[in-house]
Amino acid sequence: MPARIEPIADRYSAWRLLKEGISGNRGWKQAWRKPEPKARYDVVIIGGGGHGLATAHYLANVHGITNVAVVQKGPIGLGNGGRNTTIVRSNYLLPSNTRFYEYSLKLWEGLEQDLNYNVMVSQRGQLSLFHSDSERDAAVRRGNSMRIQGVDAVLVDGEAVRAMLPFLAMDNPMFPILGGLLQPRGGTARHDAVIWGFARAADRRGVDILEHCEVTGIRRDGGRVVGVETTRGFIGARKVGIAVAGNTSRVAAMAGLRLPVESHLLQAFVSEAIKPLINCVISFGAGHFYISQTDRGGLIFGGDLDGYNSYSQRGNLPLVERLMGVGVSMIPALSRLRVLRQWAGIADMTMDGSPFICRTLIEGLYLNGGWCYGGFKATPASGWCFAYTIAKDEPHPFNADLTIDRFLEGRMIDERGAGPNPWAQ
Amino acid sequence: MSVHRLSQGGHINRSQRLTFHFDGRRFFGHPGDTLASALLASGVRLVGRSFKYHRPRGIMTAGPDEPSALVELRERSRTEPNTKMTDVELYEGLQAWSQNRWPSLKFDLMAVNGLAGNIISAGFYYKTFMWPASFWEKLYEPLIRHAAGLGRATCLPDPDHYEAVHAHCDVLVVGSGPAGLAAARVAGEVGARVILCERDFLIGGGLLLDPAQESWRKEMIATLQGIRDVQILPRTNIFGYYDHNLLGGVEQVGDHVAEPHPHEVRQRYRTFRAGQVVLATGASERLIAFRGNDRPGVMMAGAALTYVRRFGVAPGKRAVVFTNNDSAYATALALAEAGLDGVVLADFRRENRLAAELRAHGVDVRFGIEVSDFGKDRVTLRTPSGGGDNVAADLLCISGGWNPNVHLASQSGARLSWDATLSSFVPGAPVQAERSAGAARGIVGIGEAARDGLAAGLAAANALGLGGGDIDFPLPAPEGPCAPLEPLWEVKSSGKAFVDLQHDVTVNDIRLAHREGFSHIEHAKRYTTHNMATDQGKLGGLVGAAILAEARGETLEKVGLPTFRPYTKPVAIGALAGGTTGERFQPIRRTALHGWHLRHGAVMRPMGAWLRPSYYPKAEETAWDSVSREARGVRQSVGICDMSTLGKIDLQGPDAATLLDRLYINSFSTLAVGQCRYGLMLREDGIAFDDGTASRLREDHFLITTTTANAAPVLEHMEFYAQTVWPELDVQLCSVTDQWAQIAVAGPRSRVTLAKVVEGLDLWAFRFLSVGEGHMAGIPLRVFRISFSGELAYEVAVPSRHAEIVWRAILAAGQEFGIVPYGLETMDLMRIEKGHLAASELNGQATAADLGVGRMMKKTGDFVGRVLSARPALADPGRPRLVGIRPIDSGKRLRGGAHLVSKPGSGRSLGWITSVTRSIELGQWIGLAMLENGEAMSGKTVHAVSPLHDEAIEVVVSSPHHVDPENVRVRN
Amino acid sequence: MLLIPCPYCGARPQDEFHYRGDATVKRPAPDAGLQALYDFVYTRTNPRGWHLEWWHHYAGCRQWVKVERNTLTHEIRTAVGPAEDTPQLSA
Secondary structure, three states, rough: OOOOOHHHHOOOOOOHHHHHOOOOOOOOOOOOOOOOOEEEEEEEEEEEOOOHHHHHHHHOOOOOOOOOOOOOOOOOOHHHHHHOOOOOOOOOOOHHHHHHHHHHHHHHHHHHHHHHHOOOOOOOOOEEEEOHHHHHHHHHHHHHHHHHHOOEEEEEEEHHHHHHOOOEEEEEEOOOOEEEEEEEEEEEEEEEHHHHHHHHHHHOOOOOOEOOOOOEEEEEEEEEEEEEEOOOOOEEEEEEEEEOOOHHHHHHHHHOOOOOOOEEEEEEEEEEEEEEOOOEEEEOOOOOEEEEEEOOOEEEEEEEEEEOOOOOOOHHHHHHHHHHHHHHHHOOOHHHOOOEEEEEOOOOEOOOOOEEEEOOOOOOEEEEEEOOOOEEEEEEEHHHHHHHHHHHOOOOHHHOOOOOOOHHOOOOOOOOOOOHHHHOO | OOEEOOOOOOOOOOOOOEEEOOOEEEEOOOOEEEEEHHHHHOOOOOEEEEOOOEEEEOOOOOOOOOOOEEEEEEEEEEEEEEEHHHOOEOOOOOEEEOOOOOEEOEHHHHHHHHHHHHOOOHHHOOOOOOOOOHHHHHHHHHHHHHHOOOOOOOOOOOOEEEEEEEEEEEEEEEOHHHHHHHHHHHHHHOOEEEEEEOOOOOOOOHHHHHHHHHHHHHHHHHHHHHHHEEEOOOOOEEEEEEEEEHEEEEOOOOOOOOOOOOOOOOOEEEEEEEEEEEEEEOOEEEEOOOEEOOOEEEHHHHHHHHHOOOOOOOOOOOEEEOOOHHHHHHHHHHHHHOOOOOEEEEEOOOOOOOOOHHOOOEEEEEEEEEEEEEEEEEEEOOOOOEEEEEOOOEEEEEEEEEOOOOOHHHHHHOOEEEEEOOOEEEEEEOOOOOOOOOOHHOOOHHHHHHHHHHHHHHHHHHHHHOOOOOOOOOOOOOOOOOOOOOOOEEOOOOOOOEEOOOOOEEEHHHHHHHHHOOOHHHHHHHHHHHOOOOOOOOOHHHHHHHHHHHHHHHHHHHHHHOOOOOOOEEEEEHHHOOOOOOOHHHEEEOOHHHHHHHHHOEEEEEEEEEEEEEEEOOOOHHHHOOOOOHHHHHHHEEEEEEOOOOOEHHHHHHHHHHHHHEEEEOOOOOOOEEEEEEEEEEEOOOEEEEEEEEEEEEOOEEEEOOOOOOOOHHHHHHHHHHHHHHHOOOOEEEOOOOOOEEEEOOOOOOOHHHHHHOOOHHHHHOOOOOEEEEEOOOOEEEEOOOOOOOOOOEEEEEEEEHHHHHHHHHHHHHHHHHEEEHHHHHHHHHHHHHOOOOOOOOOOOOOOOOOOOOOOOOOOOOOOOOOOOHOHHHOOOOOOEEEEEEEEOOOOOOOOOOEOOOOOOOOOOOOOEEEEEOOOOOOOOEEEEEOHHHHHHHEEEEEEEEEEEEEEEEEEOOOOOOOOOOOHHHHH | OOEEOOOOOEEHHHHHOOOEEEEEOOOOOOOHHHHHHHHHOOOOOOOEEEEEEEEOOOOOOOOEEEEEEEEEOOHHHHHHOOOOOOOOOOO
């Protein structure tokens, strides 16, 4: 057994930063260890992204299950956890989603102190703009749904939007900006830091993070899971959780599961760094475009899927042209700014646009995926609920509706009403 | 002539003087200069401040690799922050300002950050600013946000224009150095359609730095210009390599003038679909890390050569050249020839055969030397034995070797392979139809690169089945083998040695990242922000990787580089939008009656891709005045409305009825010829998709209508089932939305009005839900007796080009009855009164039963959505169902989007209001809503709450059919 | 921009087409029951590699075509009409 690592000895603080700085920064420890796999664990989490690491953290820190390994094909946090547009919010319409994402937002609000890691949760507000009377009514329905469930939401009229964001083009002939729904507690967090913070916190409680350890099979004994085959050998486990959004179909197939999921490309972009221009997160109903500005100054933005199944992590130009067209139409001042970098992630798109955190028909095998666009903001609650589901072998009320059999039962959670068309969700 | 401008040489036009301003000071340059070369010529060294420590920075490069010399270019609405002055072609009247400094460039208070360098090392912000929690948004983050960022953006719209051009070619050549020119020429001469793109404003790449090659360069350009199918595009940077051999680029059409010429664009977004691609993108010189390697006066050796040879500028007065490879010898020679005093060449290697020639030109060549520090006008040299020497110099040129520009090759999908000779990565086996040539794949020497380009161009043409004949043209002589480079990444010493000058990442930051476990190149990049600046790590990327490799005790080959992604150089967002912005963002559809609506004062409103009349206000009328007048006119007499945006699909064939039976929940095979029927389609998952009417024109000919929004999706849905699921059905379908205008004539006097217009159809014998054909003055008409308003009503379909004649004829006929044109608002008002569905109800979340039309579902036979609509949760009668609501206090208003709850303050919503209107008939607000157990709730009271508006009112639940629930009027 | 070899029109750019996912699933017979319909609508193999998929040439011949495309590399191998089988993947 590796020695239990004392959480206090390596605390981060301003005082520590000063002390280490004076002494040449020699005293910092690895943010997470690089251990060898043990023969068996109580729980193996497949997937060292935000959700897998958060699950390990909450297993160890809430449920006291510390004999846990997180296995990851390459280095941790380079999938969707490191490729998203960093938005946190809980402005959902349907109660199953609202209560889950609101719990996530509450966890975000205390995450720095929980993890002793500054993940830079910044609640500068999230504003969803609407362009027609019917979009306004839909926004009002959503905002009222949030308020009834105790979530913050404010309706902002066109004049107030103009005052808040004087650079918007309010009077596009087809997409006039009539107003917006503001969630003041929405905002952003530093995506890489979330990965590292969860990894460090889990590691300090004894969780083994096994990088460069690709799962090649899920071993079963009859109806129950006994462990995972990996490129670093067989690892036994009483319980196995899959949290590999983007590749859920492939890993689940190792256990013989076929899912209502398609993998799709989602592109994102960052501009050169500029002095503060956009304070809150803005999303537009016109053509689906959202934008925020990082603390470093880059404008980070994205929009729709490329629209066809893909595992390539590289996007194409039609989406780019369309997205830039929306961006400049809504914020004409973007025109002369330069986009610095483009990248793409693989989104697990489900048939109703909502995720799943659930047990499977195989005993000891648990599934977390289908995050569509929403995975980053879900990270803490996803880990929290998945840990609960694994530890107790039953869902928490927050994820009780987020099952896969909802499709067979007709209990879809379809926020957009787009139906079983993952490319349109 | 300015102090540093040489009297001769280079590609500038000394006979013409350009005036420009930097930080408000006036300077002069010449055509052919960049902003950087003109400032260097004027002796300007300090041009910017770094991101984090606000250290003074100068000009490092002569192109888009520049990390430091960034300016805000132009002003007001044309402001371009973060512009690399090395990448700006000088023009008369140019205005630029340094950025990220306060109060001034020379004295920047934020430079105190540098003193705390050890504390604000890599990732420091993850370890602090956590207490107290609420201070992050209030204090810490605003300070960070204010300090971060580089230049300032304008808030104003861009006055310039952009456009998109899409080109196809056989061979696309990227880069116009010796390899690119030779590749383009050979491909062009064997008959390929060639496009040659060069990011620079001059063609020639490295040829521009060698006066001996000038005649060959000119001859090659002249020859290429003479080949019909060769197109040369200067100022065109290829920014990305995409799937199926599509490359994206931007042509800077009007950036080299103060304002683009009238009627010309600023930039042109270009895509190239190429049969074959030759990547002749050259190589970028790399940094060496040592203390002070970021100070003003440090310059890449290749850049210094460029300033002397291309721009006729001596970038300093006394120079030290520090190198580990042969290429910098040309720099030292050029500097000596330019008249700099006491040029010292410090070669890290033991010896070199080129030394003699340089010494003959007065260059002090020293071997086995490292530069360990660059202070103010003083370079510290160090021998391996530890001996030191200080040399006075204001210019320190460095060359750590050259990295082939593999970005595009890597983006195309090719893996990179390690080249030990270069100590760098070169393109591996191609995945798409591309090959690299010349320096882009590590070939050294102009003659060698030209030969390699020729071979690549020929191979590209051959791959397309072109060529074969002997193509021969003179090429520059090969330079012969050069002495091997000796890898040198870092000269160790205390103090800050930078690997990323823009983000202020030092070698110690990289080491710290490794110590803390961020040892993978992607982790190190993210933790330190190395490579993430606007130069994309072109200078120091590999150096940082080498420091990491050393820390890990592994080879650089194993450590690798972060993924290369678009863009090879940052691209204006407006260029990528390509002009499809503002009112051109998406095509606007207009009906055949659009002109009439505008002439008659209609307030137009977008609906999907269409513009439709919202209402037709008379002078002084408010919107509600107008809508209520229109609605009263219809309900009391007659009104006319343009319904042309409805989707119209024509189905013909013996199996048309069968197809409709399988697509709608109700039957159409039972519909008699001459009849119409309302129909509802489901998606395959059992959720309502769209509604409309189907009319049987003949036994084997139907016309169906769809909602405006779903016109295209419904057609596609029908085609999918007709073509792929039931291909055996003999039926053809096509959209006739644009071919037919459709005019609703509604109200008790609609029949008498229309009877005056329509010939050949007896409207008194024409019953509700009939379709018939008539005509007016020879114009064929289709008349449908259907009603969205709930009144006696008709819809008249007319070939679009005759729409206005018929519309005006109906207006004239109805004049005696006071006919009113009405718009969307009135239509919506009346359909809510009547309880008809629209997009607010058909929102993709409701079943047929939810919408109150479940009884229409056939009991037998297959149709799309039948099976899955019976899933248990969808069949649950407790689901929200469509109801009508009205406030108990008839003076209160309703709001769309309000929720229905059992009592105010309840945390559980029972439903929501989908549509509201002020009813003309009932004289109060009414609405449609989805309410749990809707039918059973009829007559009961619930509360409509809108916490967003701080409103809660009592409402009574009713049938959705507020007006004429027995449907008497439509049958009159 | 993918280049899709429409069997009726020749190679055409992707933005003339709309996508509709997996073309290997077949709509079951009307009496096949809930599970069969559920699988048709919801269950997807979602392969990393070759994928047979529907594209609708809406801005061209308006035909639905089956395209064999690699979801990892985006390479397109074949495109055929609805009634035809592709050599590698059968629908």
